[in-house]
Structure formats: structure tokens, C-alpha cells
Amino acid sequence: MTSHGIKDQVAIVGMGCTRFGERWESSASDLLVDAASDAFASAGIERDTVDAYWLGTLNSGFSGMLLSTALKIDYRPVTRVENFCASGSEAFRNACYAVASGAYDIVMAVGVEKLKDSGYSGLTRANPPSDGTGTTLTAPARFSMLSPAYSAKYGVAREDFKRAMTRVAWKNHYNGARNERAQFRAEVPEEKIASAPPVAGDLGVFDCSGVADGAAAAVIVRAEDAHRYTDRPLYVKALSFTAGPGTGTYDPRYDYTTFAETVRAAGDAYAQAGITDPARDLSMAEVHDCFTPTELVIMEDLGLSERGAAWRDSLDNRFALDGELPVNPDGGLKSFGHPIGASGLRMLYECWLQLRDEAPSGRRIAPRGKRYGLTHNLGGGPGECVAFVSVVGAERG
């Protein structure tokens, strides 16, 4: 497979991100107007400056008209993108390519999800008509299958793995408590996390990301034009995406301790960005902590932990705000909830703040590595998912 990447060809020059949470007062359109307006203001532009839009949403609306009707866009292209939990990141990736291709000068990627209006717990979606033989499991149940498999493979006591899961939740809530945009803004004691009511397998309520509404947006231009809009643009170093063959649920070789989709996406992204040692080169990572064991496995899939070591690294606080490599400094899906279409761009927003020294002092990370930030999503479940990895950096070159 050939993947040339577009390192340093495009840059983010403005971003917006709403407060995430139970936004009973706001519709999906309202959230889009808020995020887009903030991004316009951040880039110092007006709506009509933007040539084209990419909109990520799972099912808060259909077609580009969800955005064009909200913003009253005058007959410009709006591409609606859906790729499971990577929908927001996919909007961003394709918007970047449109600028890199020379087709447009300035574009916006925006993602939104309005989950709370459904009245249901957890995520729901409309499925195509089927023969009824597909899985009936909820997302937490599917991801909870990582835990016994990981424990068995690496000889880790289930209690120790659970302690590592608990530490992930504790860390992300600690970070989220320092973020005004987060859904949950309180630190949670580990005892409370560990003893929360069971949801699925070893997962308690606090091992699961919340259900929230939210939106986020980014304005993207050619790298050479970036300084027209801001003194501190964020350069796109790598964009990668994989859709897996989905064979894990019926291939006995799949062992439920890894997401090959993430491994492949990360390998491609690191090659594009020129990263040889991600744990050394990155300053931070925003990863898809939909459930706490997912974050542990992701650490290994991204090469930030050795295989079989993420649980120990977690307990050693290696990925804490003041740890060796801060992971989810904004609080992650744990603190923000997971409005599907918005999450990828919300992660990017934390890179935007941290790498440009705009993060509030309470959660500002120490400068390290190449001042690169990584964002990661996966969508689907173990053995059958899509994965996205981006790398952005504060400096060109």
C-alpha cells in the first residue's frame, strides 16, 4: 500500500469546541452554530470566507444540509461523513486533503452529535434491516471482552488488570476536572470507580465513557497561507485511516488483546510524520478511551507501551498529566462523553490548546518530544472496527 501523506502541506488556523454534556437546551443545529462560530472567530474569518465544509455525524442528521441549513451556507459544498466513532476525524482528514489537492483555499471540518435526546442509555443507532443473527451486545459488553483475554494472555491477575482500568478512569477524570468544556468536572476516588455498579464484564459504570452532546470545528488552509490567519498555526503531520476486514469475531487467531486497525493506522501515521519512537517524539496523545480497557490496549497498539505492559504503565502513572507522556490531558471520552461526530475534533482541539500553549495552567502539559500531538479514534468493536490516527505539530518541518 502506498501512502504519501501530506506532511506540513496544510495547517489548522482556527478551532471551536462547545461545552460537552447534557445539552438539553441545544439542538444539533445549535451546537453546530456554536462550534462553527467559535472556529470562524478563532481564525478571524467570516462564514462566507470558507470555500467548503466537511461534516461528521453518526446519525444526528443526514446530508450536508444538517450544516448548511443551520449556518445558512449559500450553495457551497458540504460533505457529510460517517465512519463510526471516527466520523469527526474523517471530516477533518478529508477536509485536509481537499486543501492539499488545491481544490479549495480554506475549508472547515465540523463534527456534531446529539445523543441525549434519544432517551436511551448508552449509544444507539438505526441498523439496516437484517436477518437478526448479528450481535445483540452493547458496546461496553463488546469491549469488556478485552479484559479476560488480556489477563489470560499475559498472566495478569484479573484484579490487577481491573486496578489498571480503575487508574485510567481516575486519571482521565482528574484531567477532566480541570477542563471547563468537559461533561464531568469532578475528580473521582479510585474506591468509587472500582466499586461502581457493573455494566458488562469487569466494566463498572466508571469504566465507560458517558453519553453527551457536543460539537467541535476546525478551519484548515494551505500551510503557506497559515500565517495570514494566526501566528501559531497547527501543522498537520500525518493522517491515516483503516477499515478492518472485520474478521476478528470469526477468526480464532484474533485474541482480543489488540486492534490491528489501530496498529496499522499508527504505523502509517508515524511513517508520514517521520516518527520513529512515538513514546519519545510525541508530546501528548488524545486516544479513544471509550472504555478503560480500550485505553490500555491502545497504549500498546500505538507503541506507547510494550506488549503486556500497559496495565503496569497505567499503575505507574506513566500517562498521567505530569507523567512521562500525558494521555488524554483534556479528560478524554471519560470526562467528555462521546458525541460520536464531535469526539475526533474535540481531541484535536486539545492539541490546538496544548501545543500552542493555550491550555489552562491547571492541566498544561510539560513541553517534550517534537511538540507533536496525536489523536486517535476507533469505531466498531474488538476484531471489527475502523481506526484513525493523526499527528499534528506546532512547528513546520
Place this chain on the structure above:
Amino acid sequence: MSPGSIGILGFGTHVPYWRLRGDTVAAALGKRGGRGSRAVAGSDEDTTTMAAEAARHAVRSAGGAERIDALWLATADPVYADKANATAVHAALGLPGRVHAADLAGSVRSGVAALLAGLHYPGATLVALSDRRNGPSGSPDEAGGGDAAAALVVGQASPDGPVPLLAEFLGCGSATAEFLDRWRRPGQPWPDSWEERFGERVYTSLAEESLDRALKASGLTAGDISRVAVTGPSARAVRSAGTRLARLGVPDGAFADDLTSRVGNTGTAHPGLLLASMLERAEPGDVLALAVLADGADTVVFRVTGAIAERTRVPSVEDGIARGRDSLSYADFLTWRGLIRRQQPRRPDPDRAVAPASARSETWKFGFAGSRCAECGTRHLPPQRVCLECGSRDRMTAEPLADTGGTIATYTVDHLAFSLAPPIVAAAVDLDGGGRFSCELTDLDPAELDVGTRVEMTFRLISTAGGIRNYFWKARPAREGTPS
């Protein structure tokens, strides 16, 4: 045994995993006492799935599906009306299209009717009897009812072939009458009954008449009977008929345990269950009689052959009883029957299984046939067109896997998903001989699960939505008496 004689070629039963104890019911209703326990269909079982399970065993016992010419499903509790239920059993067994499949449904009497009709139908007939019995809260019909299925393959032995008769059919005798003992209008949850003493008197005379005719047809006397079982919806009539039969010369020691104290009275299925139970204990040469008291009386007489000792072993009635779990609460029993409605998680209702997609995937959804790549041998569940290993397209052959065991690779317990019997337990199951099936588990205590647990496949109800039953396969812990 004369050439061309007919009889029983194979049999199998399904006794559900769950038991409701009589004292559990009594305690829930603020009463003392309560005896025995009854079998209860799981929340993922109905008369069709139970029939399919029993029929799978019966077909294996009879040496395979090749000789089956017809399938009749008898039940007083049909899942669908207008639409045949036997066709789902037919599909679950992977029977060829040439095999006629139809229901005899509505009355308890349909069970013995299917057996008699099968014995008189040309060719080999798979007769599946299945029932789920209800009664008003606290009634004998509720605590003493039961859920189960039994299936028999009946017909001629193959002339010189591999399928011998296990028991030769000697004769039958009927006595039909119109009177009210138990009756239920369609849609009602349980039957009404007349004063038992009335039915008792009618049934006792009918039992005598039918036995008399059956013995005449068989050229036997009552004293020739080695084993007899009497069954019918009225326990009182069954007891009195037994006494009458003894007075007519049926030997004292011939009366078989009627299983009601351990599985309950399973109605339409019960004649099959009792016949299977008698066959499992029989010696060559034994004369078995079965008297069914349901809107008349029908007595059938068989002589056990020498082949009984070498029959293919399938899970026995006693195996099914032994694997039962008697911790079912009365509240859960009522919930599963739809008699009380419980708070559900705030999750959407299940999607209905749509007709065209279900028809397209019949061999998978019902027949549990995966596919094997002809190029590289990789097995796929569900069947695929493109091989996951070598990428070959459309080089697959279908492979039925319902009788293949497996091992749990990883699993979970889902407290959030919609279920009448939460939590849903699911696993990735690695099948013996290759392939993985990701599925729900059933008939288990989640605490007994671990990576490496052995499981077997079972045909179940996944959900009901829009009035459509969504059938598919699950796995359950492997037990004694099942193939490994």
C-alpha cells in the same frame, strides 16, 4: 419381527435447564408446602426451539436425516398460527426441501395424534411433540405443568440397511368422546377446567376401552405388558385410569414413573417423553404400552427389539433432568411467560428480523451451516463469499456445524442489553476443527464461565419484535451425554 414391520427408529428429548420448585411458588404466594419441581422453558425457548432440540437428538439417534420423509410438529402452544412452525424445525435440522413439514396444533391430543399418524404414514416420519404448560397463579396446573419436547422417528426399518427398529409397533386402540375437562380459547394464557371428578369418571372408562382395543389389535393380554405409562392433562384421571388398568391385569411392577414430580406434566410432549423414558430403561423383548387421556383415550403398544442395546446414544430424559437448575424465582417465571412486565434498561427494543434477509440466510440462521474455503480449508461463521485467509471468492462449500463443540476464547456478561432474563452472557467460541462463532450463551450460571470452558450449540429465540420470532443459535456449557 416380521418383514416390513414398522416402529420406532430413533428418539430424543429436550428437558429445559430451568426448574420451578413447588415450594418456591408456594412461598411466593404466602403459602406453605409445595411439592416437586417443574421444567420451565428458558426465556429464549418456545415450543418450536424445544422441538428442534429434541428433534436434533432423535434424528441423530435414527442415524441421520437421509431417511426422513416427513416432519410433524405437535403442540398445544404453537408459536405462530396460520404460518407453520414445523418449517422452522425443518430448517434448524437442515432437512432437504423434499421432506414434508407441517403442524398438528391446538390440543394436547395432537401429540398422540402425530405419533399415530406417523406410524401410519408411508416412509419415515419425524414426530416432534412440544409444549409449554400454564395455569392460574397457585393452581395445580401451574406448579404441576411442565415444558419439554420429545421427538421420535417412526416408520419402516430400512430393508437391509443401517437403521434397525428399536421398538416394533404392535397395535393401538382409540376411544374418542366429546366432553369438557380442560379447554382454552386461542390467546388465553391457560386452560379452564371442569370439576376433576367428572373427567375422572369419563377418562377411566375410555382408558379401559382403548387398552382393550389396543391389546386386541396387538394379540396380547394385559399381563403381557412389561411397562406402561399413563398420561393426560388431568392428574386425577391419570391416577384412576392407572388403578383401572391394574385391575384389568396390567402387572403392578409395570407402571413407569410418569416424571411429573421432576419435570411436571408437559402436556402434548408428555407421551413422547414417557415413551423415550421407557425405551431408555427397556430390555429387548419388553412390551411397552402408552395410554394418553386427552379428549378420549389412545393406547399404543410396542415391543422392544434387540437393537435397543446398540442404539446411538443421545442425551437421555434423565440427563436432561439431571442438568436442571432449580433456583428459578417465581417472579422470573412469570416474567418469562409474559404474565408480569418488569422494568427494562433504557435501551431501544430489538430490531425485527426481516423476511427477505432471513430467507436468504436460512442455512445459516436456522441450519447453522458455516462455509469452508475449498482453496485453503479456512472455516467461516457466518458463511462468507470471500475467504478471510486466502481471499478466494465464491469457492466456499456449506458446512453444518450444529453438532460441533467449541471452547470459549473470551466472554462477557452484559448487564445493559435488553433481555427478559438479564444479564446477557456472550462469548467468542472457537469451534473444534476451526472457525470462531461469536454468540450469546444460555443455560448457565455466569460464575461457572471461564476462558477455556467447553460449549455446545443450541437453537434458541434471540428476541421477538414486531410479532416476529428471531431464531438463531447460541452456545451453552457442554454436559454429559452430548457429543464432544
